[in-house]
Amino acid sequence: MSPSGQHDEPESRRETHDAVPNPAGMETDPTLLGWMSGFPPPQDRTVRFENGSFRNFPELRWAWSNMRQLVPTVNVWRGAGPASELPREEQDIGQSASITMDGRSMTFMQMLRETCSDGIAVLHRGKLIYERYFGALKPHKPHIAMSVTKSFTGTLAGILVANGNIDPKAPVTAYVPELKSSAFGDACVREVMDMTTALEYTEAYADGNSDVWRLRRANGTAPIQASYAGPTTICEFLCTQRKKGEHGREFAYKTVNTDVLAWICRRASSMALSDLLSECIWMPLGAEEDAYYHVDRVGTESGGGGLSTTLRDLARFGETMRNFGRFNGRQIVPESVIEDIVRGGDREKFKLGGFTMLPGASYRNQWWVSHNDHGAYMARGIHGQGIYIDPKAQMVIARYASHPVAANAGNDPVTLPAYMALAKDLLAGG
Amino acid sequence: MSPSGQHDEPESRRETHDAVPNPAGMETDPTLLGWMSGFPPPQDRTVRFENGSFRNFPELRWAWSNMRQLVPTVNVWRGAGPASELPREEQDIGQSASITMDGRSMTFMQMLRETCSDGIAVLHRGKLIYERYFGALKPHKPHIAMSVTKSFTGTLAGILVANGNIDPKAPVTAYVPELKSSAFGDACVREVMDMTTALEYTEAYADGNSDVWRLRRANGTAPIQASYAGPTTICEFLCTQRKKGEHGREFAYKTVNTDVLAWICRRASSMALSDLLSECIWMPLGAEEDAYYHVDRVGTESGGGGLSTTLRDLARFGETMRNFGRFNGRQIVPESVIEDIVRGGDREKFKLGGFTMLPGASYRNQWWVSHNDHGAYMARGIHGQGIYIDPKAQMVIARYASHPVAANAGNDPVTLPAYMALAKDLLAGG
Numbered sequence: 063m064s065p066s067g068q069h070d071e072p073e074s075r076r077e078t079h080d081a082v083p084n085p086a087g088m089e090t091d092p093t094l095l096g097w098m099s100g101f102p103p104p105q106d107r108t109v110r111f112e113n114g115s116f117r118n119f120p121e122l123r124w125a126w127s128n129m130r131q132l133v134p135t136v137n138v139w140r141g142a143g144p145a146s147e148l149p150r151e152e153q154d155i156g157q158s159a160s161i162t163m164d165g166r167s168m169t170f171m172q173m174l175r176e177t178c179s180d181g182i183a184v185l186h187r188g189k190l191i192y193e194r195y196f197g198a199l200k201p202h203k204p205h206i207a208m209s210v211t212k213s214f215t216g217t218l219a220g221i222l223v224a225n226g227n228i229d230p231k232a233p234v235t236a237y238v239p240e241l242k243s244s245a246f247g248d249a250c251v252r253e254v255m256d257m258t259t260a261l262e263y264t265e266a267y268a269d270g271n272s273d274v275w276r277l278r279r280a281n282g283t284a285p286i287q288a289s290y291a292g293p294t295t296i297c298e299f300l301c302t303q304r305k306k307g308e309h310g311r312e313f314a315y316k317t318v319n320t321d322v323l324a325w326i327c328r329r330a331s332s333m334a335l336s337d338l339l340s341e342c343i344w345m346p347l348g349a350e351e352d353a354y355y356h357v358d359r360v361g362t363e364s365g366g367g368g369l370s371t372t373l374r375d376l377a378r379f380g381e382t383m384r385n386f387g388r389f390n391g392r393q394i395v396p397e398s399v400i401e402d403i404v405r406g407g408d409r410e411k412f413k414l415g416g417f418t419m420l421p422g423a424s425y426r427n428q429w430w431v432s433h434n435d436h437g438a439y440m441a442r443g444i445h446g447q448g449i450y451i452d453p454k455a456q457m458v459i460a461r462y463a464s465h466p467v468a469a470n471a472g473n474d475p476v477t478l479p480a481y482m483a484l485a486k487d488l489l490a491g492g
Numbered sequence: 493m494s495p496s497g498q499h500d501e502p503e504s505r506r507e508t509h510d511a512v513p514n515p516a517g518m519e520t521d522p523t524l525l526g527w528m529s530g531f532p533p534p535q536d537r538t539v540r541f542e543n544g545s546f547r548n549f550p551e552l553r554w555a556w557s558n559m560r561q562l563v564p565t566v567n568v569w570r571g572a573g574p575a576s577e578l579p580r581e582e583q584d585i586g587q588s589a590s591i592t593m594d595g596r597s598m599t600f601m602q603m604l605r606e607t608c609s610d611g612i613a614v615l616h617r618g619k620l621i622y623e624r625y626f627g628a629l630k631p632h633k634p635h636i637a638m639s640v641t642k643s644f645t646g647t648l649a650g651i652l653v654a655n656g657n658i659d660p661k662a663p664v665t666a667y668v669p670e671l672k673s674s675a676f677g678d679a680c681v682r683e684v685m686d687m688t689t690a691l692e693y694t695e696a697y698a699d700g701n702s703d704v705w706r707l708r709r710a711n712g713t714a715p716i717q718a719s720y721a722g723p724t725t726i727c728e729f730l731c732t733q734r735k736k737g738e739h740g741r742e743f744a745y746k747t748v749n750t751d752v753l754a755w756i757c758r759r760a761s762s763m764a765l766s767d768l769l770s771e772c773i774w775m776p777l778g779a780e781e782d783a784y785y786h787v788d789r790v791g792t793e794s795g796g797g798g799l800s801t802t803l804r805d806l807a808r809f810g811e812t813m814r815n816f817g818r819f820n821g822r823q824i825v826p827e828s829v830i831e832d833i834v835r836g837g838d839r840e841k842f843k844l845g846g847f848t849m850l851p852g853a854s855y856r857n858q859w860w861v862s863h864n865d866h867g868a869y870m871a872r873g874i875h876g877q878g879i880y881i882d883p884k885a886q887m888v889i890a891r892y893a894s895h896p897v898a899a900n901a902g903n904d905p906v907t908l909p910a911y912m913a914l915a916k917d918l919l920a921g922g
Contacts, residue, residue, distance in 0.1 A: 135565070142632065202569055202572065288717065288718050361532070
C-alpha cells in the first residue's frame with residue numbers, strides 16, 4: 063500500500079492523517095528532486111507503473127503530469143482551428159488571506175504550496191488574472207483530472223439528455239442491457255447521474271481490498287499479476303456490481319456510477335467517449351491542446367477518472383459553465399443543462415452521504431453544488447484536482463495538484479476557505 | 493508467432509512469402525470489418541496488447557493507427573503556433589502506370605490497395621497534389637512510422653553534429669560510458685550512424701528467438717511474462733549487446749544502432765528525444781499535430797521505431813529534406829546535414845548488407861540513398877512505411893501502410909516501381 067493511498071470516504075468515517083506529512087510543495091518538487099531526469103533516470107528517481115510506485119508520494123508529483131507515459135491513452139482532439147482567446151489581466155492575488163478550517167492564517171500562495179499545487183489558473187469576469195505552475199506541470203502539458211473527469215461525463219450526459227438522446231427516467235438497461243443482472247439492473251439513468259444508486263461497491267483507497275482497487279485493476283491503472291482472476295476491463299467490472307439497499311434514497315459517491323454513465327453516453331451517441339468530448343466540447347471550446355483519457359485493455363476510456371487536460375483548457379471549460387454554456391462565441395453546452403446543475407440535487411439525500419466538510423451541499427449530474435450564498439459549484443478530484451465556479455464573484459478557479467493525501471479531506475480545509483476568501487476579495491475589489 | 497511476423501532480413505537470405513495472402517486493402521479494412529468498434533468491441537474484433545494479437549494481420553491494420561491505445565507514449569509537442577501551409581494542387585495520379593518487379597501492370601491506385609496503404613501524400617514542387625486515406629487512418633491521427641523513426645533520429649544526430657554537440661569520430665563511450673563492456677565499447681559514433689557496427693544481434697521478425705523480439709520486450713512493445721528474466725528497458729538491453737566481427741567493414745541493418753544513437757543524442761543535448769524532436773523539428777516545421785513516441789518502462793523513447801506522426805506532418809518533413817532543410821520560412825535542418833545524406837554512404841559496404849532490391853544503394857545517417865539517376869533517397873519502415881524523396885522530379889511521397897508482410901520485401905517490388913514511374917510522369921508533365 064502506498065503512503066498516498068488514502069481513501070475518499072466521507073469525512074465522518076475517515077481515519078486520521080497524522081502520519082502523513084504536510085510538506086511545502088517545494089520540498090517535494092519532482093523537478094528539483096530529479097525524478098525521471100537523466101537518460102535513463104537513476105533507479106531511485108524512476109517512476110514506474112508495473113510495481114505501482116507511481117502512486118507513491120512524491121512519485122505521484124511526477125506521475126499526475128505524465129500519465130500517458132505510464133498507461134495506454136486515447137486522444138481527445140482539439141480540432142484544427144485556432145485556440146480560443148483567454149484574455150489576461152494579471153492581478154497579484156498571492157497575498158489574499160484566509161483562515162483554514164483548523165484556524166490557521168494562510169495566504170493564497172501559502173495555500174498553493176502547502177497543498178502541493180501543480181498549477182492554478184484564476185479567471186475573474188472571463189479574464190485570466192493569475193496563472194502559476196509548480197512541480198512537473200507546464201502550460202502545454204496535460205495533468206490528470208482524476209474525478210473532475212466525472213463532471214465532464216456528467217455534462218456530456220446532460221447534453222445528450224437535452225438533445226433527446228438520453229432519457230434520465232429510463233432504466234439503465236434501456237441503453238446497456240448487459241447490466242441487467244448487476245446492481246444497475248433496476249436503476250434508472252437519473253440515479254446513476256446523481257449517484258443515488260445503492261451498491262456494495264466501496265471506494266476506500268487506503269484499503270487494498272476495496273472495490274476501487276478492483277476497478278483500477280480493471281481499468282488498467284493498477285498493475286495485475288498473471289494469476290489475477292478478477293475483471294480486466296471496465297465493462298466486465300461494471301457487470302459484476304452487486305446491489306446493497308434501495309436505489310434513489312441517498313447520495314453515495316461511487317465511481318462505478320460514472321463509468322456506467324459513460325457507457326450509456328457511448329450507446330446513446332454511438333461514439334467513443336473521447337470522440338464525444340472532442341466533438342461536443344473540446345473542438346467548440348477552442349481548446350489549446352488535445353486532452354486524453356487513459357483506456358483499459360480493450361480501448362474503453364475511464365469516464366470516472368481518466369481524463370488529462372492542460373490547466374488552461376480546464377479553466378476554459380469552467381468559464382463555459384459559468385457563462386451557462388456560452389464560450390468562444392458559441393453556445394457549447396445548452397443553457398438548460400447548466401441551469402439544472404446550478405439548481406443542484408437533493409440536499410437531504412446528500413446529507414446521508416457523509417461529506418461533512420460540505421454542509422448543505424448537493425450533487426447533480428456529477429457536479430458538487432455548495433448552495434452557499436455565492437452559488438458556488440465544483441468539479442472535484444482526489445489529490446486536489448478541481449474546478450471551483452463562483453457565479454456571484456464571477457470567478458473560476460482551475461487547479462491541478464499532487465497532494466499526498468488522496469481524499470479531498472486533505473485539501474478542503476485549506477483550499478475551500480482560500481477560494482471563498484478570494485471570491486470575497488474580488489467581489490469587494492469591484 | 494503472429495502470421496505477420498515476417499523478417500526484415502536482407503532479401504538474399506529471406507524465406508518465401510507464398511503462404512502470405514496479398515489482400516486488396518478493402519478486404520481487410522479495419523473499419524469495414526468492425527475492428528475495435530462497439531462499446532465494448534466484440535471479442536473477435538478486439539485488438540489487444542497483452543496477448544500480442546495487435547501484431548496479427550488484419551489486427552495490425554487498426555493497431556498501426558492507434559499505438560497509443562496499446563502502449564505508453566510521450567508527446568512530441570508541435571508548439572503553440574499555427575500549422576505551416578501545405579498548398580494544394582490536386583492532380584489525379586491514380587492511373588499512373590508502372591510494371592512491378594515481377595512483371596505485372598499496376599496503376600498507382602492499384603498499388604495503394606494491394607500494399608494495404610493506410611494513407612498516401614504526394615508533394616510535387618512543394619504542392620500537395622494527391623492525398624488519400626484508407627483503413628483506420630485519418631488526416632489528424634498519428635500512424636506508427638516504424639523504422640522511418642530512424643531517419644528522424646539520424647537527422648537529429650546530424651543537427652547535433654552540425655552544432656558541434658556530437659563528434660562522429662568520437663567513441664560511443666565518450667557519450668555513453670555505460671556501453672563500455674558491450675559491443676559498442678570500441679565503436680565510434682559514425683559506425684553507429686551508418687550501421688556498420690559488427691553485432692551478434694539478429695533482426696529476424698519471423699523467429700521468436702531473434703534478438704529483435706528481446707528488443708521489443710525491452711522497449712515495451714511485446715508483452716512479457718512475470719517470469720521473464722531478460723532486460724526490461726532499452727538501455728539495459730543495449731548494454732547486453734555482443735560484438736561479432738569487426739566494426740566499420742560492412743553495412744548491417746540492426747535497430748540497436750539507432751537506439752544507441754538516440755542515447756548519444758540525449759546525452760549530447762541533455763534533452764529527451766521527444767523534446768529534442770519537438771524543439772529542433774516539430775515546432776519549426778509548423779507541424780499540424782503533435783507526434784508521439786512509445787516509451788519503455790522507464791520513459792525512454794524508442795528511437796529505432798517508436799514514432800507516430802500524421803501523414804501530412806511526415807510529408808512536411810520529407811519536403812524539408814528535399815529543400816535542403818528549409819521549410820516554413822526558415823532553415824530547420826542545416827544544409828550541410830542533408831548534403832551529407834544526399835551524398836550517401838559507402839556503396840561497397842552497403843552491398844555486403846544483402847539488400848538486393850536496392851542495387852547500388854547506400855545508407856547514410858539512417859537514410860537509404862538509391863544513387864539512381866534521380867538521386868532519390870528514402871526513409872523506410874516495416875509493413876510499408878516510407879518517405880520517398882526524388883530531387884530531380886521535385887517529388888516527395890509520404891506513405892503509411894499496414895501490409896501483412898513486415899519486411900519491405902513485401903512492398904518494394906510493387907511500391908518502388910510505382911514511385912519511380914510517377915516521378916517520371918511528373919517530370920514529363922512539366
